[in-house]
Amino acid sequence: MRVHMVQASPQTRERRGNRLPPTRVQTGRAITPARAKRGPSPIRVFFLGVLAALVAVVVAGLILGVLISRQAERNEAGPADAIVVLGAAQWNGTPSPVLQARLDHAYDLWAAKYAPAIIVTGGTGDGDKYSESAVARQYLIGRGVPDSALLMEQQGRTSYESMVGASDLMRQHGWRRALLVSDPFHMLRLKRMADDLGLRGLTSPTRTSPIVSGSETEWFYTLREIATLAYYLVARQ
Secondary structure, three states, X not given: OOOOOOOOOHHHHHHHXXXXXXXXXXXXXXXXXXXXXXXXXXXXXXXHHHHHHXXXXXXXXXXXXXXXXXXXXXXXXXXXXXXXXXXXXXXXXXXXXXXXXXXXXXHHHXXXXXXXXXXXXXXXXXXXXXXXXXXXXXXXXXXXXXHHHEEEEOOOOOXXXXXXXXXXXXXXXXXXXXXXXXXXXXXXXXXXXXXHOOOEEEEOOOOOOOOOOOOHHHHHHHHHHHHHHHHHHHHOO
């Protein structure tokens, strides 16, 4: 019995060669499109922002603290047109120990002829009868400073207001170089204020203040000074 072989024509072979292979049937879980990658949640972004802000505040505070400490260690006493004493509390007409320490240092500088005049600053506090500057003036007169060598700034309720008043007095006399007297932690801010007000500020901190170096009280005032200086650098007041 003969078997006849049927040979496909070239056209048939070409059609078969172009035919796509049969699609396999997938079993089990259906194929789904890949999910888009999600970004961080708003809450996470918020807390990361808060953390970054806190870190920035801490770093800035540390830098200011170092700068305050470095300036506190310096005594830039030199020839000046006037000695400017920053006010502090007075007790019913008597200088507080802090104010007295500043005035005694100012007197020593004046007696050493660093400047011919002393500007005392500070207004009247709530409930007080006397201004800080009036009490300071009387104290220095009692120590032998002539009235002609004393000028008073009586309106300042803050360090900046006192420095503004002192700079106005200096300009009226054609003076520019100010020898600044206060507690050590206060020096950097006063120097910056003097520069901003057009004065040449030289710092000479008192070393006899009851706010003893290294004490808890000094740490408190230094921390407060960091915050106050930061505010001044932003607000300029």
